[in-house]
Amino acid sequence: MMxxxxxxxxxxxxxxxxxxxxxxTLAEDDTVPVSSLPGETQSCQTYPVIVDGRTIVEFIDxxxxxxxxxxxxxxxxxxxxxxxxxxxxxxxxxNRPEFRHEIELLEPIExxxxxxxVVDASRPLRRDDIAEMEILRRSGRPRLxxxxxxxxxxxxxxxxxxxxxxxFNAVRVFNAHRATYAERIALLETLKNIDQxxxxxxxxxxxxxxxxxxxxxxxxxxxxxxLLEKSLRHVAVAEYRxxxxxxxxxxxxxxxxxxxGELEQAFHERIRRLFKHNIFRYQPPxxxxxxxxxxxxxxxxxxxxxxxxxxxxxxxxxxxxxxGLDVAFTGISAGVFTAxxxxxxxxxAYFGGxxxxxxxxxxxxxxxxxxxxxxxxxxxxxxxxxxLQFFFVLIDRVLIFFSYVINWAHGRREPFPEDLGENSRxxxxxAWPEEWRKTAIRYFEALKDPDDMERLEKRRCEFQSxxxxxxxxxxxxxxx
Ligand SMILES: Nc1nc2c(ncn2[C@@H]2O[C@H](COP(=O)(O)OP(=O)(O)OP(=O)(O)O)[C@@H](O)[C@H]2O)c(=O)[nH]1
Ligand SMILES: [Mg+2]
Numbered sequence: 001m002m003x004x005x006x007x008x009x010x011x012x013x014x015x016x017x018x019x020x021x022x023x024x025t026l027a028e029d030d031t032v033p034v035s036s037l038p039g040e041t042q043s044c045q046t047y048p049v050i051v052d053g054r055t056i057v058e059f060i061d062x063x064x065x066x067x068x069x070x071x072x073x074x075x076x077x078x079x080x081x082x083x084x085x086x087x088x089x090x091x092x093x094x095n096r097p098e099f100r101h102e103i104e105l106l107e108p109i110e111x112x113x114x115x116x117x118v119v120d121a122s123r124p125l126r127r128d129d130i131a132e133m134e135i136l137r138r139s140g141r142p143r144l145x146x147x148x149x150x151x152x153x154x155x156x157x158x159x160x161x162x163x164x165x166x167x168f169n170a171v172r173v174f175n176a177h178r179a180t181y182a183e184r185i186a187l188l189e190t191l192k193n194i195d196q197x198x199x200x201x202x203x204x205x206x207x208x209x210x211x212x213x214x215x216x217x218x219x220x221x222x223x224x225x226x227l228l229e230k231s232l233r234h235v236a237v238a239e240y241r242x243x244x245x246x247x248x249x250x251x252x253x254x255x256x257x258x259x260x261g262e263l264e265q266a267f268h269e270r271i272r273r274l275f276k277h278n279i280f281r282y283q284p285p286x287x288x289x290x291x292x293x294x295x296x297x298x299x300x301x302x303x304x305x306x307x308x309x310x311x312x313x314x315x316x317x318x319x320x321x322x323x324g325l326d327v328a329f330t331g332i333s334a335g336v337f338t339a340x341x342x343x344x345x346x347x348x349a350y351f352g353g354x355x356x357x358x359x360x361x362x363x364x365x366x367x368x369x370x371x372x373x374x375x376x377x378x379x380x381x382x383x384x385x386x387x388l389q390f391f392f393v394l395i396d397r398v399l400i401f402f403s404y405v406i407n408w409a410h411g412r413r414e415p416f417p418e419d420l421g422e423n424s425r426x427x428x429x430x431a432w433p434e435e436w437r438k439t440a441i442r443y444f445e446a447l448k449d450p451d452d453m454e455r456l457e458k459r460r461c462e463f464q465s466x467x468x469x470x471x472x473x474x475x476x477x478x479x480x
Pocket of ligand 2: 063
């Protein structure tokens with residue numbers, strides 16, 4: 001593969017229009033400083049996109065124009081050609097504080113960077129904007145205008161578009177807060193087409209973005225599989241004295257559920273980091289089932305399979321598996337959750353006796369008979385929670401988390417304002433085609449018998465490939 005130097009794009013515009021937010025989203029870098037106060041960015045800062053240890057493209061954050069009309073007036077009076085005039089302007093104003101931002105922002109452009117001009121088109125066009133566009137046109141560098149709507153107000157859009165047509169090679173709507181992976185790729189495609197010289201390099205950039213994304217999807221699939229298998233195998237063990245039995249049982253149940261909750265959190269965090277969200281931890285929308293404990297009643301009702309599907313699943317599994325599925329089904333309808341909506345308190349009923357068992361006594365004994373029963377300890381074991389609804393709830397929660405992760409633009413620093421509504425079905429699996437649910441159930445059944453490694457491997461592979469396609473679809477990228 002031919003290697004070319006990384007392309008550089010200077011993201012420029014008026015103060016406070018969202019330049020830094022656009023850089024942050026495009027470079028997937030949440031360290032870029034963004035602020036509601038104009039003047040946050042005072043000097044140029046380069047943010048590279050690194051794939052497999054190699055910088056493939058660089059986005060340069062710049063300070064907003066400070067004095068565009070005076071700058072333009074000087075350029076108009078300058079005898080030199082446009083590009084030379086821009087150079088001369090920088091040389092002549094190097095020590096003038098009132099042009100400090102212009103000197104700074106024009107530096108990467110003079111150095112050959114492409115231009116991405118950001119405007120918030122929800123406000124009217126002003127004389128300063130016209131001056132800024134004219135200055136950029138005179139620089140002679142290829143230029144893309146980005147319309148970053150801060151408010152959903154397009155009454156000035158026609159006016160803006162007219163001005164863009166005169167001064168830019170291309171225009172795109174790109175929202176720094178909401179841009180998805182597919183929209184980032186579409187923007188790169190536009191950049192590729194505004195200058196023929198960029199095409200080979202941009203093809204490499206787009207190819208590297210795509211491969212990197214596929215790698216992250218594959219990494220997510222691996223993490224989901226590991227989360228499911230660890231959760232469905234988890235057991236908790238504790239020792240207790242006979243006189244503390246009830247309290248010890250309660251503590252163990254709580255610990256067991258706590259362990260599973262922590263395990264789930266840890267895997268969600270790993271997925272978050274895979275998508276380069278390193279600093280900001282956004283809350284999911286109010287009413288999201290992700291805001292609630294893994295074992296809350298509402299989560300088990302709104303996520304996973306619905307009652308008809310669980311009955312169907314029981315029939316599908318048949319025989320021995322049916323018994324376990326019955327628990328999932330009747331468990332919920334018979335009010336297995338406590339008055340506070342927690343599953344923890346009611347775990348004994350939910351599991352049946354077999355999974356919450358006193359397994360062995362520890363302490364001195366003779367032919368199996370404890371010598372000092374009041375002094376000896378009993379070991380109590382709980383788990384594994386091999387329950388179909390638990391399996392589907394885990395899948396739904398991790399898929400919901402994934403869909404929030406990939407739709408958090410890195411430039412966005414505030415939480416999601418959307419309210420999902422009390423009874424919204426946020427989960428995905430209940431809407432899966434029947435064939436997919438069957439594949440998932442077959443994998444779940446195979447997990448019960450890990451000794452049959454060949455069967456488990458086969459079922460796991462089938463489920464992995466289903467997940468890979470589904471994640472690709474959720475992220476707007478077709479299957480690889
Ligand atoms: N609602 C909304 N707000 C945005 C969007 N883009 C940026 N903002 C907000 O606008 C403000 C300014 O964003 P920045 O990215 O810091 O703007 P800037 O152009 O870099 O500003 P300076 O560095 O001061 O010139 C911040 O409060 C952002 O959160 C957007 O797409 N939608
Ligand atoms: Mg800024």
